[in-house]
Amino acid sequence: MSDIDLGKRPSANRSGALKSRLTSWDSIILVLTGLVLVIASISVDNFGTSRNFTFMVLDLLPIILIALPMTMIIVTGEIDLSVASTLGLTSSMMGWLWNQGLSIETIIPICVLIGAICGVVNGFLITGLGLPSLAVTIGTLALYRGLAFVVLGDGAVADFPWNYTGWVTGTIGGGAVPNVLILIVALALIFGIVQHATPFGRSLYAIGANAQAAHFSGIRVARTKFWLYVVSGAVAGLVGVLWTLRYSSARADNGAGLELAVVAAVLLGGVSIFGGKGSLPGVLAGVVLLTALQNALRLEDVSGQALNIVTGSLLVLSVLLPNVTTAVRGNWHRRKLRQASAR
C-alpha cells in the first residue's frame, strides 16, 4: 500500500485486460458455485429435492438480503459489522411491540424504520464525525445487541400469527418455490440495477477506488456513504422481521454472529475489502456457494464445523490468489522491461 512503490501497480497490456477479466475472482466463483450445485445434486441424496430447495432458500435468506447493501458499502471501501445486531434489536422490538398489542401490520414497518435509524447512527458517526467505520460498527455491534437484550431480556416472544409465520416458511401454492424467494429476487434485482446500471452505482466504485478523485469529479462522497448505511440498517431491520417470523420466535440473540458470515460471503464473492472492485452476481454466487456447501455437507452428516475450514480458506484464497497472480504478472513485466532496455 505504500504510495511510493509505483512498481507495484500491475501494468497489464491490452490483452491482459481481457485475461484478467476472465480470470477475475467473481467469474471464478460463479463457475465454482455452478459446479458445487451440479455435483451436490448428483452425488448427495435428497439435495436436489424441491423441499430441500425450499430449506436452502430459507437458510440463505438472511445472509443474501443483508449482503446486498453490504456489497455496496464494502465497494465504497467501508464496512458495517453491526448488521446482525441491528437484526437482533429489531427482532426484540418486534416481540416487545407485539406484546404491547400492536398489530403486526404496524409493527413490521416500525421495525424496518428502527433498522434504518440504527443505520443513521452508524452513518452519522462515520461520515459526520469521520470516524473509522470498523471501530464504529464494532461499537454499535455491541450496543445494538445489548439494547436488544435490554428490550427483551433472555426471554422469547413466540405467538406470532400463523398466516405470517406460515407465509415466510411457506411456498407459492404449496409448490417448490418459497414465498420469500420473490422478496429475494425482487430486492436482488433492485440492488443489482442500482449498483451496476445507475450513476449512483458508478459513483460507488469511484469512491471506493479513489475517494479523492471521486470528490474532484463532483461526487458527494460523505453523503453517498451515509445513505448506504441507512439502507443497510433498513434491510437488516427487514431481515430481523423475516427471521422472527421464520422461527416464530422473537429473541435478543437472533442472528448473533451473522455479520461475519455476511462479510465472508461478500469477500468470497470477489469484492475487494479495499473497495472499488466487485460485482453483485459474484456476491450472490458467494452466498449460494456457502449455503449449498453447508446444506450438502449436513446431508452427508459432515459436521457443520468442518465447513468453517472451507469457508475460511475460500475467504483467504479469494484475496490471496488474485494478489499472487498480480505479483507474478508485475515481476514478469519488469523482467521483460529489463531485457528490452538491456538490448
Added chain:
Amino acid sequence: MAEANARPEDQPPRLEVHDVSKSFGAVAAVQGVSFPLFGGEAHALVGENGAGKSTIVKMLAGVHRPDTGTLRVDGVDVDFAGPADAKAAGIAVIYQEPTLFPDLSVAENIAIGNQPLTKLRQIDRKQMSANAERLFRRLGVPLDPDRPARGLSIADQQLVEIAKALSSEARVLIMDEPTAALSAVEVERLFAVVRSLRDEGAAIMFISHRFEEITALCERVTIMRDGKHVATELVAGLSVDDMIRRMVGRDLSALFPKQDVEPGEVVLEVEGLSRAGVFKDISFSVRSGEIVALAGLVGAGRSEVMQAVFGVDPYDSGTVRVQGRRLRKGSPRAAMAAGMALVPEDRRQQGLVMELSIERNVTLPRARKLSRLGLLFGGAERDHAATWTGKLQTKLGRLSDAVGTLSGGNQQKVVLAKWLSTGPSLLIVDEPTRGIDVGTKAEVHRLMSSLAADGLAVVMVSSELPEVLGMADRIVVLREGRVAAQLTRAEATEESVMYAAMGQHAMGDAA
C-alpha cells in the same frame, strides 16, 4: 575540467550513477543517466518537473531498483534491496514531501532506527532528546524535541527531516527541494550546516528550482530533461539562462504559441479569497478567450487557490463569481453546473480512478446526463467516451482497459476528455503537461489554444516557465499564498516572473 577542481583523480567518486534507466508501466521516467558525485562537493541536480530528478533520488535511496544500469558507492557496484541498504551505505535523503511519523516525538523521528541505548538495550530518552537539541542548536531552530511530530508546520517538518539526515552522519546527503518551504534565514542556516558537512568530506546532492540557491551552494550541476542526462558542468561556468535553456531544451519560441484572441466578457471573478494558513486575499478575473496562468514556486498556493475556486477545498472568506453569478462554496457540483471544469494537478490521485476503465473515467462527471430514466446503458457511455477520446486522438487499446494502463500523456488526454465532455465555459488546468512527453505537450498546448480561440476561458497553473510564457495572455504570480504580481504577456519575461515568484524586488512588484 569539472573533475579537475573537484576531488583528485585517484580517488573514485563517493557515489556514481552509471547508465541507469527506470520506467513505470509505459512511462520511462529515467533513461541511461550517468553522473558522478564526489566527496566534499555540493552537486546540484536540476530539470523541469517530470525530468526524472525524484526518480533518481528514489533509486539512490533504495526505494526503487533501477531497471538497468548500476549504482556505485566508492567505486563498488551496489544493489539496494531497500532503503535500509542505502542507509547502511551511508546515504541520507531528505525527500520533497516530509516523511515523518506523526505519532512519535520529534527526537524519536530523528533517531528512529538508531536510538541511543542504555546498557539494558533500552532507549535512552534523555540522550535522544539531548542529541536532537544539539542538532537543532546547530540548525539554530527552536523546536521542542519531545513534542510529537504531528502538527508541525511544513517548514518545521522539513527542518526535522534535515536534522534526521544530519544525525545519521551520512557520507552522502541527498536533498530533494529541502528549501521549498523555508524562510530566507532558515535557508542560510541550512546552507551553513551543509557547507560544513561538505568540508568534512561528505558528498551533497542538492535539488532545487531556486537558481540563486544553486549558485550559492553548489560547485557543479547536472541538468536533466525528459528523463535523460543533458550535461554535468561547473556552476561557475553557467548563467541562469544557460541552465534554463538546457532544462527546457528548446528556445521558448519553439513552443506552440497561443494565438491572439480578442478577450470577451468576464467569465470568472475571484475576489479577496482567503484560507487560513494556505492563501490570503487572492483576487483576479478571467475573460472568455483568455488564458490566465498562475505562476509561482512549489507551495506558493496556486493549486490550493484553484481547488478552492472549484469547490473541492473550502475557503474562509472572499467570493467566486462565474458569469456574474456568485458560486456556492465547497461544492464541486455547483461549480460544474456553473460550467467550470478542473483538470487537477495530480493525475493519479485527483484526476483519474486508475482501477476503473477509460470509459468509466471519461463519463464519471457526466454519468447522470447520460442516463435514461436514471438507468445507464453501456452503449451510451461507450459512444460518449469513444467520441471524446477520439477528438483528443488518445492512443488506447480498448475503452474497457483500466486507465492505469495508458502512458502519462494519454492519461492526461483522458482527463481532458473527461472534463471537456462536460462542455465547460471555464477550464482550469493544473500542471497540464507535467510528466508527459514533448509531443503530447505540444498537442495539449495546441488544444488549449484552440479552446481559447473558441471562446473558452482558461486558467492554467504551471511550474514550467516556458509554458507559462508561451501560453498565457496574463500571468498571476503567487508567493507564499499572496498575489505577488500580475503581468501582461508583454511585461512577462523569465526574470520578471522568477523574481516576482521569489520575492526579489523587480518590475513585477509594480503590478
Added chain:
Amino acid sequence: MLRSPRTLLSVTSAALLVAGLTACGGTTKDSASNTGGDSNQASAAADPNAAIKEGLKIAFLPKQLNNPYTDVEVGGGKVAVEELKGEYKLVGPNDASASSQVSYINTLIQQQQDVIVVAANDPNAVCPSLNQARAAKIKVITFDSDASKDCRDAFINQATTQGIGESLAKMALEQAGGEGEIAVLSATPNATNQNSWIEVMKTELKKPEYAKLKLVKVAYGNDDDQKSFQEAQGLLQSYPNLKAIVAPTTVGIAAAARYISSSSYKGKVAVTGLGLPNQMREYVKDDTVKKFALWNPADIGYLAAFAGAAMASGKVTGAEGEKFTAGKLGEYTIGADGEIVLGPPTEFTKENIDKFNF
C-alpha cells in the same frame, strides 16, 4: 443522485412487505389465532399387538453437542436403538440456539428418518419444522426440554415437575441448615423445565416448614460454564449471608461447586441441585457438595428411543392411557398430552456416588 435509488429502495421494500404480509387485515396479539397450523394429531388408530419394526431410523437432536449431560442421555438412546436393531444417528448444533436446530431438523426430514428425538432449544421456534417432519410421517419425541404440545407426538419427562421441585426444596432446606438465605442458579430464563421446577420450589417454600428459608435471587448461567461460574461469584458478592446455592442444571451446579471449592466460601456456603456424578465426584469428595439429585439421564434416551420405535411401528399413537414396554425399564403408560414420566430422581451423596458412572 442519491434520492432516486434510496426512495426506490424504501418504496419497493415497503411495497413488497404490503404485498407479502399485509394481505389480511389488522392482526394483533389478541386477534391472532395461533394454532400452529396443521397440528396433525395422532392419526391412525393404535394397534397394541403390532410388532416393533426393525431397521427404524432413529435420530437424536439434543440442545447442543459436547454437553456431558446430553452425551449420557443420547448414549442411553444409542443402546436402545441397538437393542431395537435400528439405525442410530446423532446430530446437533454447537451452540444451543433454536435457529441452528431448525436447519438440522430440516436435514433429518430430507434424510427421511422414522423418528426424531429432540430436546427443543426454544419450544416454539422449532415447531414449524417439527410439524413439517410429522407431515412427512416422522414421529417426533421430545426429551429433556419439551416443545409446545401441538408439534410433537410425545414428551419423555425425566420426572414429574412436582417431584423435582419438591426434592430441590427439601435438599435446600437440609443444606442451608433449616434457615437462612438461598439462591437459585438456573440455566436460561426461558428454559422450559428449569422454570417449572423453580415454580414448584417457590410454592413449596411457602409452606410452614420452609418459613425460615428465604429465596433471595434466581440467577441465570445460560448453561454456559464460564457464565455460570461468574454468576456464582456475583451471587456471593451481593448476598454475603447466603447459605446455599441451588442449581437445577448440571452445568450450573458444577460451575458453582468449582467456584465455591476454590474460594474462601468453601464450607460456609452449600451447593446442591441437579448434577452428574462424574462431574460432581471431586466436589462431593472434598465436601463442597453434600448431596445432589438426578434421574439417570441414560434412561431418558433409552426410553425415548423405545417410545419412538413403538410409535413408528403403530403400536401406540401418543394418546393418553396407551401402554408400551421399554426394554429393561419395563412397561410405561402414556399420560396426558403424550407425556411419559421416567420416574423419581436418585439422590447422590459421598456414600453412594461411586456406584454411578455417568
Added chain:
Amino acid sequence: MTVTSDRSAPTDAPLGAPAPKRFGGLLKTRELGIVLALALLVAYTAIDNPRFLSGQSIRDNLLNTAILAVMATGQAVVVITRNIDLSVGSVLGISAFAVATLMSNNQDLPMIVALLAGLAVGAVAGLVNGVLVRYGKVPALVVTLGTLYIYRGITYSWAGGSQVNADELPRHFLTFANDSILGIPWLVLIALVVVAAGSVMMRNYRVGRELYAMGSSPAAAELAGIKVARNLLGAFVLSGALAGLAGVLYAARFGTVDAAAGTGLELNVVAAVVVGGVAVFGGSGSVWGAALGALLLTVIGSALAVLDINQFWQQAIVGALIILAICADRLVAVRIARSLRKRDAHV
C-alpha cells in the same frame, strides 16, 4: 474501514492538516481517563455494596480480567501497527483444547510445559496470519476473519463434540488458576508480567518504537529502512502466542474445555483495546492502556451483577463505551487540527 487500507476518504478528513489523532501529551491523560472512570465505578459500587471491595471480590475481578488482559496486550501491539487480529478467540480455543487434552493424557506434566505448549500453538497460528498479511498482501481483516473460521473449524473437527472435564485434568493444573504466591494468584501474576513486559517493549525498545512508526505512517516506515516484514510477523506471532497462553489460563481456570471455548471473545478483546485508547488506524495508544480497558470492561460486568442492574445492560454499555472512546479521540484530533491551522496562519 479496513484497518490496512489508506483509502479512508481523505476528502472527509478536516483539510489543512493530515487527519491527526492527538498530541502525545494527551496520551497519558487518555489512560488517566480510564483510571478515573474505573475509580468512579468502583467507588459507586463499593458504596452500594462494601463487599465489592472485599479481598475475595477484588481477587475474582482480577482473575476475570487476567485472560482478557493477556489477549488485549497482543491485540494492542497488532492494532498499533495498523492491523487487526480477529482470530484470537479461535486461537484461544484451539490452544485451550490442545493443552487440556495434553494434560489429561499425561497427568504429571509440569505446569510450565502446559504454558509453553499453549504459547507454541498460538505462535504458530499467529505466524500463519502474519505471513498471509505480509507476503500474501491480504488485508489483516480478511486474513484473520478467515483464520477465525479455520482455527475454530480445526478445533471442532479435532474435538468432535467431545469435551475435557475438570475431573480429567491433573490437580496441579486446576489449582494453578487459584494458587497464589504472596496473595497474588498465578493467573493475575502472569497477566501482570505480560502487560508490564509488553508496555516496556513498546515504550523503551527499538522494536517497539518501530512498531509505532509502522502504524503511524507505513510509507515513511519503508523509507526509514525499518524491517517492516520482520516486525509485522513478530507482532502477529506475539498476538497469537499470547492468545495461546490465554488458552492455557482459560483451561486452568474453567476446568471444563470444549471446542467452543472462547467463541466471540475477539470482539471483547478489540473492545478492550479500543476503549483503552489504541487508535484503530495505528500509531498511538499503549499496551497498559489496553490492559486498563480490559479491566474496565470486566469490572463493569461484575459491578452490574453486584448492583443488581439487569445484566443485559452490560453489552450495551460496552458498545456505548467504545463509541465514546473513539469520539473522544476524534474530537481532540479535530480541535488540534483547528488550532494548528490558526498557528500556521503565518500568511
